[in-house]
Amino acid sequence: MVNSLIKVRNVIVELDGDEMTRVMWEMLKEKLLFPHLEMNIEYYDLSLENRDKTDDAVTYQSALAIKKHGVGVKCATITPNEDRVKEYNLKKAWKSPNGTIRAFLDGTVFRAPIMVNNIRPMVSCWKKPIVIGRHAYGDVYSGVEFLAKQAGKAELVFTPADGSAPHRELIHDFSKGGIIQGIHNTQQSIASFAKACFTYAYDNRIDLWFSTKDTISKVYDAYFREVFAAEYEKNWKDKFAAAGLEYFFTLIDDAAARIVRSEGGFLWALKNYDGDVLSDLVASANGSLAMMNSVLVSPDGCFEYEAAHGTVQKHYYRHLKGEETSSNSMALIFAWTGALRKRAELDNTPAVADFADKLEVAAKEAIEGGTMTGDLLLLADPSPRNCKVNTQDFIEAVAQRLATKLAR
Ligand code: NAP
Numbered sequence: 001m002v003n004s005l006i007k008v009r010n011v012i013v014e015l016d017g018d019e020m021t022r023v024m025w026e027m028l029k030e031k032l033l034f035p036h037l038e039m040n041i042e043y044y045d046l047s048l049e050n051r052d053k054t055d056d057a058v059t060y061q062s063a064l065a066i067k068k069h070g071v072g073v074k075c076a077t078i079t080p081n082e083d084r085v086k087e088y089n090l091k092k093a094w095k096s097p098n099g100t101i102r103a104f105l106d107g108t109v110f111r112a113p114i115m116v117n118n119i120r121p122m123v124s125c126w127k128k129p130i131v132i133g134r135h136a137y138g139d140v141y142s143g144v145e146f147l148a149k150q151a152g153k154a155e156l157v158f159t160p161a162d163g164s165a166p167h168r169e170l171i172h173d174f175s176k177g178g179i180i181q182g183i184h185n186t187q188q189s190i191a192s193f194a195k196a197c198f199t200y201a202y203d204n205r206i207d208l209w210f211s212t213k214d215t216i217s218k219v220y221d222a223y224f225r226e227v228f229a230a231e232y233e234k235n236w237k238d239k240f241a242a243a244g245l246e247y248f249f250t251l252i253d254d255a256a257a258r259i260v261r262s263e264g265g266f267l268w269a270l271k272n273y274d275g276d277v278l279s280d281l282v283a284s285a286n287g288s289l290a291m292m293n294s295v296l297v298s299p300d301g302c303f304e305y306e307a308a309h310g311t312v313q314k315h316y317y318r319h320l321k322g323e324e325t326s327s328n329s330m331a332l333i334f335a336w337t338g339a340l341r342k343r344a345e346l347d348n349t350p351a352v353a354d355f356a357d358k359l360e361v362a363a364k365e366a367i368e369g370g371t372m373t374g375d376l377l378l379l380a381d382p383s384p385r386n387c388k389v390n391t392q393d394f395i396e397a398v399a400q401r402l403a404t405k406l407a408r
């Protein structure tokens with residue numbers, strides 16, 4: 001008997017990628033998605049070869065498509081450096097596709113761990129995911145720096161475009177020289193960041209925490225706090241109250257202290273540098289990069305789902321040599337379920353959301369039942385049932401569990 005396929009009504013924009021993740025991507029479409037879903041896919045090949053061939057036009061086209069259709073799912077891609085330029089004989093070191101897409105959609109990246117009951121976070125009280133929302137524009141990442149080698153005055157000067165008198169602030173009067181840094185952010189980028197954070201928290205029905213150091217940075221950090229507060233008052237207060245959600249601002253050091261005593265289950269919004277540092281801390285405390293997914297949310301409501309990890313290059317070279325690999329496809333699977341669930345919500349197709357739920361449960365249950373890739377075997381609670389499987393067999397194990405769930 002042929003099962004009827006579940007129909008995904010509107011377009012999912014698919015961005016294919018590189019190396020081991022491209023290999024897994026193909027397998028999981030073949031084994032987990034195509035047997036059960038009728039999808040309307042707009043496909044963009046973001047492999048490094050094709051980005052080079054199209055002078056990176058394909059990356060821009062894919063970003064445009066996500067803007068048009070609202071939902072994208074992306075495989076990991078190589079960001080070329082000098083080694084890659086030689087390896088792939090590239091015309092040039094093309095920019096990071098993620099950077100290009102993020103800039104185009106003006107989005108914020110949210111990273112969340114995938115939790116299973118036999119892998120415990122290093123922080124024993126963490127029961128639910130702590131999602132990190134990192135502001136990915138400005139501050140020290142687009143800072144200007146200067147090494148002053150002699151005595152002299154450093155000043156902050158703002159020259160208004162309308163020709164009115166410049167504004168000057170003394171930074172420091174150096175008696176012997178020193179170091180100076182100028183950083184900035186824009187009203188628009190901070191407003192987009194705030195909007196994306198509230199959207200994500202509300203969408204996922206979790207509280208939102210935001211923290212800065214506004215007691216010390218009374219203009220810069222205070223501005224972030226004011227923008228968040230204004231966005232909350234204007235657009236979210238009633239919705240949050242109705243959904244039983246909380247918006248909580250606290251100082252960054254207080255937040256850091258509270259996080260390690262919390263049980264998780266909220267979004268922690270952070271400025272660029274704080275997010276860079278603390279997202280790696282939260283990721284590593286949760287175990288494996290392969291169990292971390294990521295979604296880009298734009299202020300106008302576009303969503304791009306992906307794995308937080310890269311193309312797993314080392315495993316790919318082994319795969320090319322014909323050796324067995326044990327690469328973890330969880331975050332790639334969850335990228336697809338994220339996109340499908342969002343599509344279901346926008347299209348009002350509960351059967352698609354139900355499929356996404358079942359696929360996630362099937363994947364988690366495979367691991368909880370002891371079937372796991374090598375990276376997880378080291379982290380999981382010891383059990384005689386634990387068994388390391390190869391890349392393909394893990395996907396096969398998920399496929400079998402999924403089929404059983406769908407047949408019920
Ligand atoms: P990576 O691909 O994330 O892999 C780093 C290491 O983490 C792997 O060697 C592996 O450790 C482990 N790992 C990551 N994902 C895994 C998985 N799914 N299953 C099992 N183990 C996993 O980072 P990278 O090697 O530094 O970068 C490779 C390429 O990815 C680079 O060209 C970079 O530009 C690109 N990249 C892309 C994205 C993106 O598209 N979002 C993000 C980051 C990096 P072991 O070798 O110890 O098993």
Ligand code: MG
Pocket residue numbers: 275276277280
């Ligand atoms: Mg970092």
